Amino acid sequence: MTTTDSSETAEAPKGKRRLGDLVFANSARGAGLLILAILAGVAAFLIVQSFSSLTANEANFFTSSTWSPEGGPDEDVRFGVASLAFGTVLGAAIALVLATPIAVGIALFIVYYAPRRLAALLGYLVDLLAAIPSVVYGLWGLVYLVDELQPFYRLLSEYLGWIPLFAGPVSSTGRTMLSAGIVLAVMILPIITAMARDVFHQVPQTHREAALALGATRWEMIRTSVLPFGRPGVIGGAMLGMGRALGETMAVAMILSPSLVISPNIVQSGNQTIAAHIALQYPEATGNGVSALIAAGLVLFAITLAVNMAARFVVSRRKEFSE
Amino acid sequence: VDPENQQAAGDVDCVDGGGTLDGAGASSQENAMAAWKASWEGACEGSVVQYDSVGSGAGREQFIGSGVTFAGSDAALDEAETEQATERCNGSEVVNLPAYISPIAVAFNLEGIDSLNLSPEVIAQIFNQEIDNWNDDAIADLNPEADLPDQDIVPVNRADESGTTENFVAYLSEAAGDAWPHDVSGNWPIEPVEAAQGSTGVAQAVESGQGTITYVDASHVGELGTAAVGGGEEFTEYSPEAAAAIVDASDPREANTENDHAINLNYTTDEAGVYPIVLISYHVACMEYQEQQNADLVKSFLSYVVSEEGQQAAADEAGSAPISQDTRDTLLGTIEQISAGA
């Protein structure tokens, strides 16, 4: 290669490459910006559309639980999301509390306990379950599960009634927040499991062998090397699941017997989630009614945001130690 | 039901060349609409009706916004809506046509009991959670024959905003007097004991619970026990004829314009053989459309809907009450006049 040759190769292809890089890098950035734009669009839509009802609202939007946003000739516009927000968080919390440990358990089972073939099959099954429509979960919950659960709630209330959660009186149909939470848990289980399974798969062999070589039992190996490594991923999966649980519409609408009260009692009918409330009210809503529902949607959005921020905070706090 | 029967849609006035007719609104009409759609489309080649059962409110909104050519609504357009809709209707009259009447049953799940006599006051007190046991004297007095169990009453109401609720509550507040002190709206006015989504939901909840009671579109009663409703000595079981009777016993709405046929139901009528708890779902249309095709299609479709065949098809399919001949004549008179203008 001669000197002239080289300076040519150094200069000549430059323009062409820069173009390719420019186009590609900018379309990548463009995609990112598009996402921000969509999100800004959704946020703006929520804010703009909720404006009219919020300004007309005579009740405190955050502390009140009434819902008559359409008002009338001699009636104030009054609505508030207190009970809805409470119900939303309650339902998602039940789902998360039930699903996360079980999902971690299943993921561990798939990755470290089950025979390999079974594990592959289970992994596939789990992915498949993530795709089952919420209507089907709702249908199953409605037709099958609530009837099965109702007697169990009686027992729960009888023996653990001193805990406010199970105080009773027990719903005679079983269509309670706990039922909704259980169905939500079943729904988000595949999501959390899939994420947890993936991160557990990625725990470096060397870390696991390090523990085993110290004479750790399987559980001790999992505790010292798998769980700490997988923690951020599991939290991420739990947040994805929580996002779905918070926003789940149909299954809750079908299963829960709602009311707009704040009640910690989850074996009794009552409480309501924002998403289900929107679904139940939207078809017949007009004017401020729609606007108020969208305001509720805004609150749901904000709750999701807060939950995600909290999760990030938890994950990043231990970043120093996560490789 | 035999599919072949559905083609027997008599003499339908079809539109030449057909076209697509868009409608949206009340879910109460969904099943009747399926029957009408099948017969009308079967009779008129090339004609299609698309009815989105998104709910009355959304239906009215879409109608006002010109999204659809007609709406189904469990409530007539109110003053403000009428005003807005006039614009959409080329400045012409907007009409509410009461072409779907459906009895609302008071249905319950009590072992061994198929029917109970209940007065409006008692129904109100039950749903107001004042009477909370089935062997309450108030119920027993009305049903000396029945062997009422000592069991809690679990009232179930609709969780979604609905025309059924609105009509039921309207009935209670008219007929039960002080026993039902709540405002009338499509949302259940008090804190529920149990609630469920849609007619299917409440029916399901009542079936799966015990000592449960609800109000539900009569087509969803299934195996449940139902109440015969009335005052004094006379109790009437729901039936299509008894339900249709109330329409004739009622007066038109005061605000009605010439061709508008919205009704003020007379729940307290003393007439015999009247079942007073009904849901009336209107077809909302313009008297004048911008496009000829739309006008023709609406005319053709609505004529079929109010026709004897149409009403019978809905009755077979959705358990609705066929309108009386008087009503039909009135409605047809109006539908005839629908036209297109610049």
Place this chain on the structure above:
Amino acid sequence: MTTTTQPAAADSSDGGPGLKASGLYSRQLPTYFPPALLVVCAVVVSGAFALFGSFHPVPAAILTALAYLVAITASSAAVENSRRAKDRLVTGIVYCCFAVAVVPLISLLSTVAVYGIQRFDLYFLSVSMNGVIPSMDAGGVYHAIVGTLVITGLATVISVPIGLMTAVYVVEYGRGRLKQAITFFVDVMTGIPSIVAGLFVVALWILAFGPGQTNGLAGAIALSVLMIPVVVRSSEEMLRLVPNELREAAYALGVPKWLTVVKVVLPTAVAGLTTGIILALARVIGETAPLILTAGMASTRINGNPLEGDMMSLPVYIYKAVRAMGLSGEAGVYAEERAWAAALTLILVVMLLFLAARLISRFLSPSKG
């Protein structure tokens, strides 16, 4: 180093085969012990329940599991050592988790299969609901299958490039605040409730086309809003797994960055990317609420054009059938059968899609392994 190491101490205390073992020979429960113990627990618990005359499978199973966990831990602690006991306890718990989760999931799947098979046949798959009224023993899901394929297909076509490019941006190009903003807001976007996405698109459509304009494209866009963040998130994870060494190897050959990404990074990650896309697809293919709002629920005939009028989809079809399920008489029965059969159809469609995705991914990464 002293001879009294911890393990030796633990061993001599249980009086095993003596010091010569120095912790190596530990008494162990025979392999048949755990299953046998489980059976014993089940029998005892069921017996107890039967005695009190209130046998019910669920509490019996729960108590059996608890009894087993206690018993296995105790016996292991007694015969083996406390660490083994803990290990056995956790093993038991992990199996329980599996059972606890798999039982409802299997119950769900088998319910769908058992109820669904009643109406599931070629006829059901090959006709639409056009001209079918509720009480007719007729009609099928063909139009809904078409709609689902068109809508989710469109949604995939929209979301995958956007999502993938965003992930590429975040992993390969992103710096500083914009990258942080994007990762954060993608997280936020994963939490957009589906119904809000539907409402958003409805508003968009009203702005653009006026009210009541439902069509397949609107549905696809609503689904894209839900799908994009899932694609971004999972792709991001997968791209991060591609070792930096490979990128550096390409750079060292004088390959520009974008070609490195296109020809080295993406092909290396293709299997993982496929999984991510599958999960994203799974997330949206069962969505009901946004589709009712955007693609309507009126369509009963086959419509393959996403720009033209309502489009039925399997979840909405199921939803409609569920709503009609409460009808008295045959209409309700047929509706319920249709609901389950359509659910079964949807699950099968998803299975086929997954399979196809796997095959494509295998095709794209030929020389792996």
Place this chain on the structure above:
Amino acid sequence: MAKRIDVSDLNVYYGDFKAVEDVTMTVEPRSVTAFIGSSGCGKSTFLRTLNRMHEVTPGARVKGKVMLDNLDVYDPSVDPVAVRREIGMVFQRANPFPTMSIYDNVIAGAKLNSQRLSKSRADEIVERSLRDANLWEEVKDRLNKPGAGLSGGQQQRLCIARATAVEPAVLLMDEPCSALDPISTLAIEDLIAKLKENYTIVIVTHNMQQAARVSDRTAFFNLAGTGQPGRLIEMDDTNKIFTKPDKKETENYITGRFG
């Protein structure tokens, strides 16, 4: 505490593939034994069978006998967990637990063995192990910092400290210095020399000089041919192997001009 290892007729398989064939050898206590041999001849594989680490690899199986003093390592009633506690291992690539501090890394194994470890006892173990591993001076001021923040050589020594903290009888080291610079290598070789007073040490290395420097006995492995299993060709005192080995094969390998 150091123990002897007797291996007889050991065969190792990965699924159907036989990786190591018919190895019989004795590893003496309180001495350093080096394994040398070309890449892929099964040194690591064989090493991992000594403390049953091969069981972690799916599909890996063993036929033959490994005795630790009088104890059959593969006896069904023997707990592999206990075996690994007796026979510690250090890997080629340093693998400190990334989520743990330096202190916790060192005490990790000891903690598993006795849940209730007094603080003072733990401090003692950590200091002794880190001193043994020649790392104490460098890290004593930042014991609570993550172990992953150390340099490669330091990480490797941290792993050695972690392995010795549980006081095993035998220490297996798989190419512990291959990623290290000469100074760190020297530190680790010194450490090995010191450790052999108490432990039985086995070290796999590609570095002939290193084998010559640190080991008392050397085992040379080689492949019978491509696709064939690895075998133990010769094992003898290190001096002998490096000066006048019995086998021609060994001599060929040793006298390559590399190192």
Place this chain on the structure above:
Amino acid sequence: MAKRIDVSDLNVYYGDFKAVEDVTMTVEPRSVTAFIGSSGCGKSTFLRTLNRMHEVTPGARVKGKVMLDNLDVYDPSVDPVAVRREIGMVFQRANPFPTMSIYDNVIAGAKLNSQRLSKSRADEIVERSLRDANLWEEVKDRLNKPGAGLSGGQQQRLCIARATAVEPAVLLMDEPCSALDPISTLAIEDLIAKLKENYTIVIVTHNMQQAARVSDRTAFFNLAGTGQPGRLIEMDDTNKIFTKPDKKETENYITGRFG
């Protein structure tokens, strides 16, 4: 084709941390230059600045000048991609592209750049590069098999073939033998000896013997102290460095008894 590299007053920073300070040196064409020095003294860092690979590391910056013959490598108008085409690199850990066959790996430089290459020309390049890398005989029958299926040493040679296939003027090698057994090491050393006829070669190694064997000139780097930047202590003919270095520091390092 071989080119000279002139470095003057080069400083490298990772963010605020100065990793390498004030290096000035000349790398002669058609010769092998070895970089030695203790771990963390900045050998790899410095090496990567020569072909602007440091730009891939977020936060890495450079001050100073690197001339490739008459071309200022850091001139803003110079495309780093073109620089890297001229100055190839082989990494410590073999990194063949896992999704490509052996054949495609070798031809990757051209292929990834979407250059149109006739089949026969491509075949020719592949064969020549593999022969150069001493790998042809071993893989000629399975060119279409994945590159990841080769043994460690073979993979490393494959990476060298890949680097030479684009015919760079300079070849930088960062500890190319540290994970290899002596036989593979020997093969690579032979290869280096052969390559230097056409290329300028820079090799980082921890292995003193290797440096002594393969290099013409040797540069010794060292840290000024912990937390301080690495510097070039001395650079001279290899013979001189290993027999009578000018600096005491160098002598200390060289005469350690390790290798």
